[in-house]
Amino acid sequence: MKKKLFILFLLVLSLNTSAQINVVSKKIFLDSLDREATPENYSYTRVITNYSQKSVRYVVTDFYKNGRKKMTGATLDKDILKKDGQFIYYYKNGAKESVVDYSEDHKKGKEINWYENQIKKCEKQNFWDPKTKKSQTLILNFWDPDKNQTVVDGNGEYEETDKFITQKGVVKDGLKQGVWQGNDILRKTTFINNYDRGILISGVSSDENNTKLSYSSLNEKQTGKKAEKKK
Template identity: 40%
Template sequence: MKGLFISLLFLLVPKVCFSQSASIDRKVYLDSTWSETTSENYKYYRIVKDYYSEKDLYVINDYYKSGVLQMEGTSKTKDGNSKEGEFTFYYENGYKKAVTHYVKSSPNGKCAEWYENGNKKLEGEYIEDEKTFFGTLKVVQFWNSKNEQTVIDGNGDYEEVSEFFFASGKVKEGYKDGLWQGSDQKMGYTFSENYENQKLISGVSVDSDKVSRNYKVVEIRPVPKKGYEDFYKHVSKKFKIPNMPKGVGGKIFLKFIVDKEGQIINPEIIKGIGYGADEEALRVVSSYTNFAPGEIRGIKVRCTFSLPIAIQPME
């Protein structure tokens, strides 16, 4: 008799879709948000090595439109959304941008960063934290854009800078300490936070409508209100295994979004097994309506998850 097994691992993943390719490797055109687009409107493209082979790890290479390598690493799933192992990122001028180690799609372990001119920027380590999206960064050494080392052996002035985000403050023994202030232009908010003994004591964010929100955790993952066990039981109980030929089974990989209201929307099959099982997986997951939404600095956000469901073949 067939059985249903649900992997207990949820992975936060970027929203990326994939196009068809006739070659053994798969090429995907991506826009500036890393979503699938056409060959006429892409900014990046991705090559998945040996896409049509069954492997434990798939080699994933992303490229700028110019053909310069942007990222190289490995993924447990052939869509590239389950990072595992060391990833190296590059600027379009060819200089190395960052080296980060991933475990279960989250940064974990030693990391390093460089500026676009090749100067060293950061030496640090990501510490696993189940409550956050990306773990906690422990800063060991840091150089500012003027090539001045402002953090030495975990102590000094540190800046977090990306295309839309900026924050600055002090670190002590590698962790944020005292007053930190910053802004996120993409999400449209400013914030002020106080840290003590390696922990966030309090924070307040102010959005573009001047609405302020107090928080004590920077990032909160979406979670089932009654716990993950309730969600797993729901899928196991409601999943009606269709009639399939003897010996047919395998894993169904799907992804979905938990929106700002905690609803599951846009479920999509990444890899299916056919025979009606894929459609049933979409139906069952969509029918669960008891998630608490994710938050960043007190602001509710949409998050994308992937979920494998394993169908045991009939003997």
């Protein structure tokens, strides 16, 4: 009898603990474009661990469908991802992809990236000025998949893939310089950009119908509209 009561007590305790965890945390389903999705149609899940608690920062962890971590870090807003502090990103096989530091949702500090086989890919230094609202990234070192270092101390040839965009070109003093070529698989476009000390000064993109768009700023490239000149 005592044994049955003890088992019943453990069962009730387990249910109560589970209920507390469900109250504290929140699970969200997201698609490949980071938009909220349904449990039947999602790419990964996000769990905010201390969601129901009032806190300065909330622990956030993304999971692939296979149950492995995709990303982990902290957010300043429990309902909107506002990255703050160190974030660690992972490949689907569990290997570490990158370690990035953030300050109020802006990259700030050292950033390290690896290939899926754990060969180091690149080292960057990110800057963010909250007063001027300007950011800058210096590419310090880069290795290709065959371990050849093509950027040394901020100078050399660099190639990057950021979600849907792949591009390559020359780096000088850590900044993009001259002609860079690339493609955007999401918008189905190819492009040629011209940089001067990391600043985009001109570019041309072509879509799948060979329709060309010229631009002189990143905003023009993204919106497809020319900026109005102030009178």
